[in-house]
Amino acid sequence: MVKEALFGKTLSELQELVLEMGLPKFTAKQLTDWLYKKEVSSIEEMTNLSKKARELLAEKYVFGLVDPTKVQESTDGTKKYLFPTSNAKFIETAMIPDRDRKTVCVSSQVGCKMGCLFCMTGKQGFQGQLTAGEIVNQIRNIPEWQEVTNIVYMGMGEPFDNLDEVLKSTEIMTADWGFAMSPRRITVSSIGIVPGLVRFLNESEAHLAISLHTPFHEERQQLMPVEIAYPLEDVLQEIRDWDFGRQRRVSFEYIVFHELNDTPAHVKEMARLLDGIKCRINLIRFHPIPNTPLKGTDETTLVQFKEGLEAKGITTTIRASRGQDIYAACGLLSTKTMVKKD
């Protein structure tokens, strides 16, 4: 019998679990301390639980941390971790150090269903959902986990296509009984699946990032097939209607492609579309992938594009490319051919 993991369960799930096992309700809180706050990795080490409780738990459950099987380090200090998943596949996680910050870029799915033309993960197709435990494990089980300052859901997969588990994972990261991180240090990035977006805005306080990439419907449809089902206009309408507080932030990701979406017409249309939305645009350099007709724009055009947007009053930044030499940069994560061999 495969034993279930305790790691990845919320306090309420653990309360239900301990009551079912005939253990006192406060055991759940003790469990969250061991799972999310202390440096242990087995039920046996949960020493403030009675021996009987530990034995009962160990009959059905395991602690549930999964070690990375491979680590690659970039010349810029970025690290890429490879984790096996429960469905015998693999996912990748990037840890990006930057001065006093350490940002972890987590995956939410094995592969992705969205098929964006510019994304290596998309070329992998969809190979499975991650559990909340498998998402949180990507932070808890890297050597830097106590130093992590920021978490971004920008690794493999579309978070809003696995929203139940993503919301559970952010609950674990932000709850007092969990990692107790501020939700303002977490950013969930999506291509804009509208029902998921609405639920996320209602049920989470984390920052939101939307992959925009072009303001024009026809063009976006060719880059991102999701545009057919959930047009950008609908996504922006939802965001426009939402009252972002002073602390919560929405940003838009924009990969700048040579002679495709880097023209003054794009600047003008972006300004029109984003009018009334307090936001920031992150311009991203394109990292070439096989079999794509797309090319990244040159540095001069990139800077001009940024200045054009800023002249329209939109706060714009150019994201530094990190970890490109180990294929850890934006849009390069892929584990297509990897299958776990036991």
Place this chain on the structure above:
Amino acid sequence: MPKAEEYQKKAIELYQETVTGNEEISPGVYLISYKRKHDFIPGQVVKIGIDNTQAPRIYSICSGNHEEEIRVLFNVKEDGYLTPKLASLIPGDQLLVSKPYGSFLGTEASAWWIATGTGIAPFYCMFRSGQFENKTLVHGVRHLNQFYFEDELDWSLGKNYVRCCSQEQSCDVFPGRVTDYLKTVDHLPPKQRYYLCGKALMVVEVRDLLIERGIPYENIIAEIYF
């Protein structure tokens, strides 16, 4: 919360329709129908739901735009919320639907239609709407009983209807996947449009293959089921 209330209002944009038919046309694959009240362009989709507790799902219309009914083809996902319930509906039951919308649109121009599984739906809609002249339809499935509507398509499209089956063999059926078939095609006209509909992996593989074969990516239009 004001936003939640608004979302509920949006959910009401779905309207009730009465099921007029629900047929299992292949194991686990159903064709459900209701009366058509709105015009649509072949290739468009509708949202379908059972109740207001769960977000509706999007399905391509699988019937002609002059027909009296709108039909939708769906695969039952055993662990899903919606499709097992949809499969159990009988004529007279109610379901929630939206007006047709979407921009995966068929035209009269020459084109290739490439689909896997129930991804055939928008192309069958275009076909039933009379847009089948100068079209090549490539349909990939795992099993021979998944070539939905094959008699009708074969009759009308003839040699322009290519069936690919990856796990079973039969005469007149290409043994292999859609991508395997496309690799055997000597000439893929670069000026035609290529419509792709199906799961992500097929779409990205076919798209890569087409780009590699010199098809401009602006001539590739993809709809992914997710």
